[in-house]
Amino acid sequence: MDAGHRSGCPINLTLELMGDRWSLLVIRDVMFGNRRHFRTLLTQSEEAIASNILADRLKRLVAAGLLSRVDDPSHRQKAIYSLTEPAIQLVPLLAQMAAWGRRHTQASPLLSLRARMLEDGGPPLWADFMAELRHVHLGAPPPTRSVMAEFAVGLAAHQAGSGASRA
């Protein structure tokens, strides 16, 4: 962490807890990509995260109470990571960050699609997505709506559309 006094500002404390951009990118991949193992997070990383950075950020996120880590009973020597309730409550923040990035950076159309779906759906969709994440990560009852399935359908339609327009 950079030098400087602690302050009680909630924006500052959130940024301190996150540390650097890699922490939020790991949470993004666990949340939207449902990548739950070290190896999947490493090999499927869009940003090609380095192995030592990933190991460090996973450790920090567990220590900060944003991820939980349990041994995967189906694999020896494998841990499975889950979002905690505070991490699930980052959905509105990530939705706003994605919406801003879609407007003000050179984001790719495919990767911006989920940002647009989050933005179009607004707080009701965020709430349904959080309910689904509580089911997947915390064992809450299954929700009636699957926002993850909607994302997958939207991405597939976009890819089919791009394919058709290239043909």
Add this chain to the structure above:
Amino acid sequence: MDAGHRSGCPINLTLELMGDRWSLLVIRDVMFGNRRHFRTLLTQSEEAIASNILADRLKRLVAAGLLSRVDDPSHRQKAIYSLTEPAIQLVPLLAQMAAWGRRHTQASPLLSLRARMLEDGGPPLWADFMAELRHVHLGAPPPTRSVMAEFAVGLAAHQAGSGASRA
């Protein structure tokens, strides 16, 4: 910046543009504290930002198109910083970050008050605050509602209440 491939993800590109936590803290101080000069940003910093870090982040934010810098006609050798339209559009992101921090960190009651007002007011208050920022920073017509005044009144009432309860 850390090593790693560029990716077209809007969340990643937003985080890359911000750089580190100090950039967003500087934007916060320009936005909510209306601190427009180097010296004010330095001496009033809740986090006691170092002079060299502040100078670097101001330069980066101007280069990234999030702040604009003009010479202040009333002071020789002084520059005045203003938010740009993309920076003003960070209001919803900062509001969500403050709301998350108020719930999940040990934020101080006084500094959490603005977070609560942002949260209670929701998107209509954010829109009115952005309209006011466009007036203050971009020369747009004055808005009918001053959210800054509402923040100031709320903070004063809170401080008066704390004072009374200590008496």
